[in-house]
Amino acid sequence: MNPESTTAPEVDAPAVKADQGATTFFTPTVRQWGSMILLSTVVCGVAILAGTHKIPLGNAAIVLMPVLWAVLIGAVIGVQKVRPMSGQSRAVASVLLNVSIVMFLAALGTHVGPSLAKFTTIGPAILLQEVGHIFGTVILALPVGVALGMGRSAIGATWAIDRESYLAYALQRFGVKSPIYRGVFSVWLLGSVFGAVFISLLAGLLGGMGIFDPRALALGLGLGSGSMMLGGVAALSIIYPGQAPEIMALAALSNLVTNLVGFYAGAFLSLPLSLRLYKFWSRLFRRDDEGQRLDRNGGVVPAKQRRPQERVKLDVSAVIQDPEVRTKPSTWIIAFGASIAMGVVLNALGTKSISINDVVGVVVLGLLTALAFLLAKYVPAVPSSVWVLALATLATAPFMPFSQTIISFTHNLDALYVGLGSIALLGMNLGRDVNALKTLNWRTVIVAMLTFSASFVGAAVLAQFVIHV
Structure with missing residues (x-):
C-alpha cells in the first residue's frame, strides 16, 4: 500500500500468499473505517496515558514512551x-x-522553516551525516x-537500511530470487516492524550517556524512514x-x-562498494556465495559439519498479500478527515490543552499533506514524504x-502526538508479516540491527565531529 514502493515492475513482484476469499481491490464499509479509526485512536490514548518512564543503565537510560507503547499495543x-x-x-x-x-x-517540517537561519553554522554537518548513513553500514x-x-544476501542486508525505494531498486536490478534481494527484503521487513x-531505544541509550551532542544525534536520525525518525526524536525529546x-x-x-x-548515494556509491568489499571479506572468512564454510583448499565443508541455521533462508513467499483499498475521492476524504481528527484529539490528550488555533493548525498540516500526495501523483519520482517536508x-x-x-497556528502542536496514530497502525499491520518473520534466522536479525545502528551512529559521529571541530 505504500506509494513509494510501487515502482517495481509487476512481473518481478515477490510471490506472496493472499488472504483466503480476499479480492484484489475492495471498497471499505463504514464499519471497517470506523473500527480502524476508533481502535487506533484508543490504542494511542492508552499509550499516552501510560506515560514516559526511564530505566537507568549507569549513565545511560532506556526510555519507555508513548511511541513504544503504541507500537507494542498495536x-x-x-x-x-x-x-x-x-x-x-x-488494508484500511x-x-x-x-x-x-x-x-x-x-x-x-513546520519546525524546520522558522529555524533555518540557526542551521547555517552546522550546514556541513547536515550534508556530511549522509556519508555516515551510507558508508557506516558497509564498513561495519x-x-x-x-x-x-549470510553469503551474498549480506550485500543486500548492509548496503543501506533498505527502505521502500531500496527494496524496489533491488527487485528490479537483481530479481526476486537473488540472495541480494532476500537480504534487502529481510532488513526492510525487520525495519518496518x-x-x-x-x-528509539538506541537513541535513548546514546542520549543518556552524554557522549554525543544532542544535535549530532538528531542529525543521525535522518535515516530516510519516518517511523524510525519518530521513535528516535521522541526519545531524545x-x-x-x-x-x-x-x-x-x-x-x-x-x-x-x-x-x-x-537513495542515489546508496545505489551508485555504497552498493558498488559493498559488491567489491564482499569479495574481500568472503576470502578472509572463507565463505562461498551461499554462506557455506570453506576449508583451506577451497572446498565446501560437508553439510553434516555445518550448523542447521546456516542453511536457513528467508521465505519471501510467507508474506501475506492483503487486498487493496479501491481509491476514490471519498476514500481520501475519509482518510484525511480521520487523520486530522486523530491529530487534534491526540495532541490535546498529550499536551493537555486545546485551542481553536490548534485545530486550525492540524487542518493546515492536513492540507499540506494532501498537496504533497497530489504532487507525488504527478511527479512520482519524488515521494510524498519529500514533498511534504519541503x-x-x-x-x-x-x-x-x-x-x-x-x-x-502550528507552534503549539507536538509533532510526536500528531503522528502517533501512524505508529499504532504500523503495529497493527504486523499480522501481515509475522509468518515471514518466523523464517528469519538469528544471523539476519543481528545483521539488521547492526545495519540500523551503524547508519545512525556513523552519521552521528561525523555530525559530532563537524559541529565541534
Missing part, C-alpha cells in the same frame, strides 16, 4: 488470534498509516554478515526537553536531505510573507 492486536484482523482491515489501516505518517512529517555491518554465513522501537524543538527540526531537515540524495519548511520559512500566520 502489534499485540495485529497478531492475536482471538479476533484476528482481516486483510481488509489491515495501511491507507490511514500512509496519510498519518506524512502528516507527522508535515508537523516536523557487511563483514559481520559475511562472517556469520521493529525499526521505530529499536531506534524526553531526555533533552529544552532542546526538543531543535531536535525535531534537525532530524526533519536531515531526513529531507537523506530522502533527496540518500512544503512545510518553505511555508514556515522567515522569507515567506505568510509564514508567521502558519506558525501561529
